[in-house]
Amino acid sequence: xxxxxxxxxxxxxxxxxxxxxxxxxKRLVCDGLKGAGLDFDQARAxxxxxxxxxxxxxxxxxxxxxxxxxxxxxxxxxxNAVQGFLKGAGLASLDQAEKxxxxxxxxxxxVIRKKGGPTADALPAVIDAALKALPWxxxxxxxxxxxxxxxxxxxxxxxxxxxxxxGAIEPGGQMAPVRFSDTTRGHRFLSRGEIxxxxxxxxxxxxxxxxxxxxxxxxxxxxxxxxxxxxxxxxVALKHDEGLLEEIAGLVEWPVPMLGTxxxxxxxxxxxxxxxSMRVHLRHFVTARADGSLANRFVVVANNVARDGGKTILExxxxxxxxxxxxxxxxxxxxxxxxxxxxxxxxxxxxxHAKLGTQAxxxxxxxxxxxxxxxxxxxxxxxxVEQAARLCKADLVSGMVGEFPELQGIxxxxxxLHEKLPAAVAExxxxxxxxxxxxxxxxxxxxxxxxxxxxxxxxxxxxxxxGEKPTGSRDPYGLRxxxxxxxxxxxxxxxxxxxxxxLKSDELLEFFAERLKVQMREKGVRHDxxxxxxxxxAEDDLVRLLARVEAVQGFLGTEAGRNLLIAxxxxxxxxxxxxxxxxxxAGKISGxxxxxxxxxxxxxxxxxxxxxxxxxxxPALQREDYVGAMQAFAGLRAPVDxxxxxxxxxxxxxxxxxxxxxxxxxxxxxxxxxxxxxxKIEG
Amino acid sequence: xxxxxxATAKPQCFQELILTLQDYWAHQxxxxxxxxxxxxxxxxxxxxTTLRALGPKPWYAAYVQPxxxxxxxxxxxxPMRLQHYYQFQAILKPSPPDILERYLGSLDAIGIxxxxxxxxxxxxxxxxxxxxxxxxxxxxxxDGMEITQFTYFQQVxxxxxxxxxxxxxxxxxxxxxxxxxxKSIFDLPFNSPKSDVPLxxxxxxxxxxxxxxAYNFEKADTDMLFRHFADAEKECxxxxxxxxxxxxxxxxxxxxxxxxxxxxxxxxxxxERQSYILRVRDLAKACCEAWLVxxxxx
Numbered sequence: 010x011x012x013x014x015x016x017x018x019x020x021x022x023x024x025x026x027x028x029x030x031x032x033x034x035k036r037l038v039c040d041g042l043k044g045a046g047l048d049f050d051q052a053r054a055x056x057x058x059x060x061x062x063x064x065x066x067x068x069x070x071x072x073x074x075x076x077x078x079x080x081x082x083x084x085x086x087x088x089n090a091v092q093g094f095l096k097g098a099g100l101a102s103l104d105q106a107e108k109x110x111x112x113x114x115x116x117x118x119x120v121i122r123k124k125g126g127p128t129a130d131a132l133p134a135v136i137d138a139a140l141k142a143l144p145w146x147x148x149x150x151x152x153x154x155x156x157x158x159x160x161x162x163x164x165x166x167x168x169x170x171x172x173x174x175x176g177a178i179e180p181g182g183q184m185a186p187v188r189f190s191d192t193t194r195g196h197r198f199l200s201r202g203e204i205x206x207x208x209x210x211x212x213x214x215x216x217x218x219x220x221x222x223x224x225x226x227x228x229x230x231x232x233x234x235x236x237x238x239x240x241x242x243x244x245v246a247l248k249h250d251e252g253l254l255e256e257i258a259g260l261v262e263w264p265v266p267m268l269g270t271x272x273x274x275x276x277x278x279x280x281x282x283x284x285x286s287m288r289v290h291l292r293h294f295v296t297a298r299a300d301g302s303l304a305n306r307f308v309v310v311a312n313n314v315a316r317d318g319g320k321t322i323l324e325x326x327x328x329x330x331x332x333x334x335x336x337x338x339x340x341x342x343x344x345x346x347x348x349x350x351x352x353x354x355x356x357x358x359x360x361x362h363a364k365l366g367t368q369a370x371x372x373x374x375x376x377x378x379x380x381x382x383x384x385x386x387x388x389x390x391x392x393x394v395e396q397a398a399r400l401c402k403a404d405l406v407s408g409m410v411g412e413f414p415e416l417q418g419i420x421x422x423x424x425x426l427h428e429k430l431p432a433a434v435a436e437x438x439x440x441x442x443x444x445x446x447x448x449x450x451x452x453x454x455x456x457x458x459x460x461x462x463x464x465x466x467x468x469x470x471x472x473x474x475x476g477e478k479p480t481g482s483r484d485p486y487g488l489r490x491x492x493x494x495x496x497x498x499x500x501x502x503x504x505x506x507x508x509x510x511x512l513k514s515d516e517l518l519e520f521f522a523e524r525l526k527v528q529m530r531e532k533g534v535r536h537d538x539x540x541x542x543x544x545x546x547a548e549d550d551l552v553r554l555l556a557r558v559e560a561v562q563g564f565l566g567t568e569a570g571r572n573l574l575i576a577x578x579x580x581x582x583x584x585x586x587x588x589x590x591x592x593x594x595a596g597k598i599s600g601x602x603x604x605x606x607x608x609x610x611x612x613x614x615x616x617x618x619x620x621x622x623x624x625x626x627x628p629a630l631q632r633e634d635y636v637g638a639m640q641a642f643a644g645l646r647a648p649v650d651x652x653x654x655x656x657x658x659x660x661x662x663x664x665x666x667x668x669x670x671x672x673x674x675x676x677x678x679x680x681x682x683x684x685x686x687x688x689k690i691e692g
Numbered sequence: 693x694x695x696x697x698x699a700t701a702k703p704q705c706f707q708e709l710i711l712t713l714q715d716y717w718a719h720q721x722x723x724x725x726x727x728x729x730x731x732x733x734x735x736x737x738x739x740x741t742t743l744r745a746l747g748p749k750p751w752y753a754a755y756v757q758p759x760x761x762x763x764x765x766x767x768x769x770x771p772m773r774l775q776h777y778y779q780f781q782a783i784l785k786p787s788p789p790d791i792l793e794r795y796l797g798s799l800d801a802i803g804i805x806x807x808x809x810x811x812x813x814x815x816x817x818x819x820x821x822x823x824x825x826x827x828x829x830x831x832x833x834x835d836g837m838e839i840t841q842f843t844y845f846q847q848v849x850x851x852x853x854x855x856x857x858x859x860x861x862x863x864x865x866x867x868x869x870x871x872x873x874x875k876s877i878f879d880l881p882f883n884s885p886k887s888d889v890p891l892x893x894x895x896x897x898x899x900x901x902x903x904x905x906a907y908n909f910e911k912a913d914t915d916m917l918f919r920h921f922a923d924a925e926k927e928c929x930x931x932x933x934x935x936x937x938x939x940x941x942x943x944x945x946x947x948x949x950x951x952x953x954x955x956x957x958x959x960x961x962x963x964e965r966q967s968y969i970l971r972v973r974d975l976a977k978a979c980c981e982a983w984l985v986x987x988x989x990x
Contacts, residue, residue, distance in 0.1 A: 019829060020792055023815035058813075103950070147817065149828040149844050151856045152786040160828070161789070161844075182855075183786075196797075198806045260812055291836045309836065313809040321808040325835025325870075332875075360961065 011128070012052075013038075013065040014209050015136060016089040018193055020059070024259025025148055027056035028225065030159070034061050037142050041135035042068065046075050047128060053279045057262045058247065059197070062223060064209040070170055072125035081117035084108055095121070129169050133176030134166055135191065137441045165256050166193050168567050171207050185308035195219020198313055220263040220314070228258045233265035236294055236308040243268055245296040245304040250288065267319050269293070269327050271305040271682060274314075275334040281419045282409065286333045289322055289415065291326065322670035340408035344420070345411025345427050349403035349438075349658035356402060364475045369404050375401065378463035378511070383507045390433065396436035397460045399424065418442045437461075442495050445533070451497045462498055464489040473517050490522040499551045509549035518549060525551070526656050529558065537691045543688035553633055560635030563686045569643040576649040579686050580674040581656055587671060598671045606669040610657045616646040619676055626683060638684050649677065702803035702960060704745055705867050707882035710756055711779065713862065716801040717754035717782045721796055724754035731941060731949040734759050734863055735781035741940060742823060743786060744859045745848045746980055747987030754782040756864070761951065762956035765905035768898045771876035775904055776897070778864040786856030787844060794859055795842065799834075803871055810835050822948055822972045824850040824980075827859070835989075839867050850973075864894070866876040908956040917957070920954025921950045921968075928975045937982035944975040 015038065022030065042049055042065065049066030053093070066410050080083055081094035091103065098119035100106055106117045121270050141156075149156035156162075156179070167174040167189035177186035193212075198219035206212040207432035212221050222228045232254060233594050235245075240247045256372040275283065279509040280303035287293035287307050311319060311325045358371040358460045365371065380397035383389045404421035422439030426432075433456040440457035441464050454460045472478070479488050499506055512518050526539050548554045564570040588594045625641035658670045681687050703709040706831060715961035728738045736742060744751040757779050765775030782798075784791055792813075796806060804811075818841060821827070827960050829843035837861035841861040844854055865877045874880050878894035924947040931940035951968045954960050 021815075027816070070931070147828060149846055149856070150853075151844055152789065153855050153860075161787070198811065236855035260814065293836075313806075313810045313814060315809070316807045322810045322835050325809065325837065329836040336772075 011070050011360070012168075012208055013049075013068055013132060014063075014166060014168040014206070015165035016060055016062040016193055016212070018060045018138065018164045018166075019158060021062075021615065022056070022159050022259075024058070026159060026257045027058070027061075027259045030143065030145065031056040031061050033143050034063050034139060035138035038063055038065065038135060041139050045135055045529060046072060046123075047131065047135075050070040056225060057221060057223060057228075057340075058260060058261070059262065060193070060223075062212075068128055070128055072128055072131060074125045075123045077121045077123055078120045079121060080111075081106065081119060084115040084117060086117075086561070090464070091117070093401055100246060117264045120172065122163060129174055132169055133167070133174050134221055136165075136174070136189075137176060137178065140165075141581060145655070149227065152180070152186050153348060155181030161647060162187055164193060165189050166191060166206060166212070168206070168208065191290065196221050196312075199263060203261060204225060220265060222644075225258050228261065228264050229254055232257060232264045232266055232310050235264070237308075239266060239268040239308060240296050241642075243296075244306075244485070245298060247308050247390060248295045248297055250294060253292065253294060255372060257310050259666050260292070261310060263314065265311040265314060265319065266592070267311060267323050267326075269307050269309055269310050269323050269330070271307060271398055272331050272334070273305060273329075276305055278334065279340050279419070279423050280412065281416060282337045282341065283334065283423045285413050286330060286337060292334060293326070293330070293331060310347055320637075333648075337665055338407065340412055344407045344424060345410050347407075348428055348647070349400040349421065349424055349430075352403040354397070355406040362472075362475075362477075365471050366648050368405060371471075374404050375460070375463045378467055379459045380485045381511070383459045384460050384464075385456045386459050386502075389459045392435045393431055393437070393456045394459045396430070396455050397441070398463060399433040400430075400434070401438050401441045401460055401464065433457075444497055446490065447493070447528075451487065451494075451501050453502060454554065458502055462506075465494050469495070469517060470511070470513060473514060477521075484548045484623055488520075489524060493528060494523055496521070496528055496551060500555060503552050505552060507549050508551065512549075516524065527628075529555075534558060535565075537560060537689055538565065541687060541689040542676060544689055545684070555637045556633060557684060560639045563636065564639035564642065569646050570639070570651070573642055573646045574687060574690060575680065576646065576653065577681055579676050580649070581688055584671060584674050584678060592639075595672070597613050598675045602672050602676065603665075603669050605674075606666055608666070609651045609656050610650065612670065612673060615645075615652050615673060616675065618645050618648045619673075619680060623680055626680065630683065635684065642681060642684075644682075645677065698933075702872065705872070706864070707870065707883055709868050710778070711862060712802050713798060714754065714756075715779050715783075716798045719750070720754075720784075722752040722754040722782060722784070725753050725756050727755060728945075729759045730945050732945050733761055733948065733952055734756065735779040736820060736823065736859070737945055737948065738758070738781070739938065741781060741783050741859060742825070742848060743937070743941060743977070743980065743983045745825075745845045745853055745859075746785065746984050747852060748854045749987060750855065751783065751785045751857070754780070755807055756780050756907055758967070762904075762908035762953050765908050765956070766902065767905040768901035771878065772866075772869075774877060774897070775902060775908055776878075778865050780862040782860040783857050784860075785857035788857040791860075792842075795832075795840070798860075799839075802867070804839075813842070817859060818840065821969050823848060824973045824977045829859075831914045834870065837866070837870055839863070839870065842924070848975045851977075851980055851984060857967075898957065908953060909958075912957055913954050914954060914957050914959045917950050917954050921954070923949055924950060925971065925975065928979070932978045932982050935982060935985075937979050937986060940975075940982060941979040944972065944979050947975055948972045 031054035034442060037053050039052050047068055049065050052063065052065040055062045079098050082090040086640065094117060095102065098121055101118055103117065106119050108115050109118050145159040147160050150157055151161040152231065162178065162180065165178060165187055167176060168191055173191050174189045177188040179186050192205050195204055195216060197217055202218055204215050208217055216223050222231065228644055236247045237282055269285065283303060284295050287295050295304040296304040296306045298304045311322050313322065315322055357367050359368040361371045363370050376395060376398040379394050383394045398643060401421065404417060407420055407424065408422045411419050418439050418441060422435050425435035425438050433454060436454055437456040437460045440452040443461060444451045452458050467488065469488055471487055472486050477486060492652055508521065522543050526536060529539050530536050538558055542554060542557045544559060565574060607616055621639045622645055626638045629637040629641060656670065658674065660666065660667050714724050721773050725740050737754065738757050740755060741754045754885050758776060760776050761778050764773050766773045786839065793865060800806065812833040814833055816829060816831040818827050825845065825848040827843040827845040831838045832842055834841040839862065843859045845857045845859060868880050869877060878892065878898055880893040882891045884890065884898050894960060924943045928940045928943035928947065931943060934964045951972060955965065
């Protein structure tokens, strides 16, 4: 058993692509090994900013001979098919092939004997194929190359059982082949010259000595532990930020966390502004004081062990941050000299969309919508709603949002608070873009709810009107997110909002239904239950819809529910089968039962039970008590089971009796379908 | 790779930064060109980059290019923003395998010691909608500050390149502020502080920023500019027809700058903006195609 070590060194790989690329490399090489008939124990992949590495353990040093069978055309097939088969299988004539009966006729089979031999002979092709198939989100040519890689490819370590595999990648053009070797390079600044390696253990040890931590998880650990230690010493707390940690681990091969200080002159600028500057623009971790507020320290992770202990690096970072924050403070001070109301005329100068007018036009629409929505939101003050809607986009023309677009809404809130506008208005301005994603906070204050809904509904309705609908993977205006936002706001706040009135289009309502299904599936709701409830027709009250879904799913979870579903299935199948034979049947069996024709006691029992159930279900549905309605159904189970046991529905000699029995089954189906279309439920 | 600059003194003023970079890239085998004698938004517009990036012929060049972004003018009142500034550009086609090492050598030459600083290559893909060009690369950070844009050109004028050029663009003022520890561009020493007549960036350019900002934002005759745009567009098409890609491309540069002025004057609406960009791109594309014909024939 031996080890395969592979490393592809290149110029700096974008951080966001590294993890995926390492996984892809592993998958492709492992698939290639399996395809070549090679077993292995385990494969591990790693990525740093400059390299993808893979180690596969437990590969046999020799490959056994294998017989590969290939099925050819049917015996007697046209000659060109036969020739193609012979050529593909490397046979001279059909004498070398076998006839076999597959049960579907006689076919030609070729048995190709593949000689085994040293595994090392088979590996270069596996590596070559894997590297050529590796999918980068964006790739490029370099020099005169014709091949593409994420950035210029520099060297490849390919060792099997300690020996260099014979092979190379040809970039094409006038470029020299990149030959498989046993040499790599260490850290760009902290290591000089080439490093010769023999196996994975040697490789990781020598990289470590050359200031490269190969394993991203280990780099993250160094960053986190270092940052924790530094912040603890300074009596502040690191604000954990998994996304940033992931990115930084992809920017450094040798992480060196350092603690910096924010100039106190900037600490009165809103913390969100400081955070954006640090986190987004400089990739600094922010820290918090004991009370949770932003502290004046930050953690920067360098990729270098500097001769002066990092003094220059830290000063540089502080200086860049200072320049950024000076800009921010300038805007913060300047912006507060103008009220949000005074900014409104400037919205006329910003085109929202060529076909949808300016931001001012959009604000007008949001105001109208918010006013219409407000009565459905308990506790939403009409005047507050109107003011918040009018001012919600005003910060788009402030200096700060011009410089830091990600602070839209957040700055509006600060400016509103500064102007001493009602707190509910300020919060609504700050909240109205939310929720920005499935994990983002959902507005819950009444005024915020009304404006946030108006913002999203306007976007949906407006873009729909001009034909800008999301297609496949393209959703440039974030309409899926907007629809999900509406769903979350309505559902989480249990709003009774007739959506159809606002959406104004069946197609858009359908789009909502699709979003709802996706959202509920993610929450673990059975998709067939959702389908069954949605099949009951236009239900635009999401609260009611969800109550139905929950009741049906709950009922199907009980034994009575499961059994009744079986009975329902039988009833529906019988009726459907008969309907197929007689197109006019549906009309004949939709009417009332004839009591006189109920001959057997089981029939009478079902009819009586249906009567009772209907009496209970109707009012329960009226009360929106879906659980109650489902409980009423439970009473059907025993009589229906006996009916199927004792009564023949399709009696051949008495058509009137058969019809009445079909009516009975149809009625049962209709009664249950009043809550959900149970035919959509999968067993 | 030789690095003769390392022995010489580090730059002490703005012009020495330019001289050092020129000297460095000259030693890397680049032709040191002079700025293109027309107004343009960035060094990339120079024929030495846009046109030379296309076609099968190798090309190494480096030059300073005064760059004009009318909208960025602040009447000389913002310490970090100018409507006229300098870019230093090196272009190496085909990109040599050690191009990054060569670039890092240039940092050493201008006094950025990689033993003291934290240099990072952060993903940044470059795209110029007006030139129909794009490439992949990085912005280079020094202790958190962007000091260089590094791009491997993949397409120019909508045409896929034959040989990939590595383009290295230094924003000189910003780099100088960092090297000389100045908070304002205008405080940068332009010539040697030890000169009999020491001149700051303020002495050289403040009045220009004030007057040109007034021109860009208030005074430029927009009717005339619209006319110039239309004329340049027409003349460009005529030169394309005459199979003279270089004169045609100059008209494209002119149209681009005229559009930037109109944009600064605020007379182009958001919707029109896109259509103007597309019109310039069409010119650039036609010029690039015509240029390519001359290169492949030669």
